[in-house]
Amino acid sequence: MTSLVAIIQLGILILTLSVFFLMHTFRNQTIQSKTRTRNKTRQPEQNRHLNQASRHLNRARSTAHKAQHTKNALSEANQALSITPKDPSVHILRARALYIAGHRATAIRSLDSALSLPAAKFLNPTERADALVFRAEMKLAVNRRRRVDSAIEDLVEAIGVSGEGSESKSEAMCLLAKCYEWKGMIEEAKNAFLKVVDVDPDSIEARNGLNRLGP
Numbered sequence: 325m326t327s328l329v330a331i332i333q334l335g336i337l338i339l340t341l342s343v344f345f346l347m348h349t350f351r352n353q354t355i356q357s358k359t360r361t362r363n364k365t366r367q368p369e370q371n372r373h374l375n376q377a378s379r380h381l382n383r384a385r386s387t388a389h390k391a392q393h394t395k396n397a398l399s400e401a402n403q404a405l406s407i408t409p410k411d412p413s414v415h416i417l418r419a420r421a422l423y424i425a426g427h428r429a430t431a432i433r434s435l436d437s438a439l440s441l442p443a444a445k446f447l448n449p450t451e452r453a454d455a456l457v458f459r460a461e462m463k464l465a466v467n468r469r470r471r472v473d474s475a476i477e478d479l480v481e482a483i484g485v486s487g488e489g490s491e492s493k494s495e496a497m498c499l500l501a502k503c504y505e506w507k508g509m510i511e512e513a514k515n516a517f518l519k520v521v522d523v524d525p526d527s528i529e530a531r532n533g534l535n536r537l538g539p
Contacts (some may be wrong), residue, residue: 373404456482
């Protein structure tokens with residue numbers, strides 16, 4: 325009788341693991357399919373505008389002519405959006421250009437578009453996590469006191485969709501810890517900083533946070 329129960333339990337365990345594996349595989353295939361669909365449906369003209377926008381954005385970060393390259397990046401991104409307004413990657417690129425230009429509130433609205441349906445369904449987990457962290461940073465930059473709770477929501481979601489050990493997860497955890505610290509939630513802040521150190525023992529920011537909060 326005991327051996328029969330053990331066999332049944334083993335069978336249930338195998339079935340549970342099989343279902344989990346199939347669901348995980350199906351989820352990954354669905355995400356990859358959506359990403360491929362997004363890339364395939366892009367028109368050549370849109371790709372050209374996207375490439376130009378990315379090029380100007382990179383130059384805006386590394387050259388003395390930041391204002392002109394940022395303006396050109398925005399122009400190219402807007403032209404790409406006029407062709408496919410539902411492409412989230414264009415909204416994100418536009419948000420980054422707006423951030424460099426100092427238009428943070430408008431950058432948040434572009435990220436809102438990227439992270440809302442129908443555009444959001446074409447983002448893979450890494451893209452979504454990066455966009456959520458970026459939006460949280462923008463919210464805190466615009467008005468930390470009023471938007472810290474909203475930023476925390478974005479960061480918690482970013483952590484949930486990020487892969488283990490990913491850069492975006494570590495970044496989100498560190499910023500989340502700071503948000504807790506700003507709200508006076510000391511234990512939550514310590515725990516978040518400790519999780520960052522577990523993933524990235526060399527994180528100076530997390531260790532400084534722990535030193536700042538004390539034992």
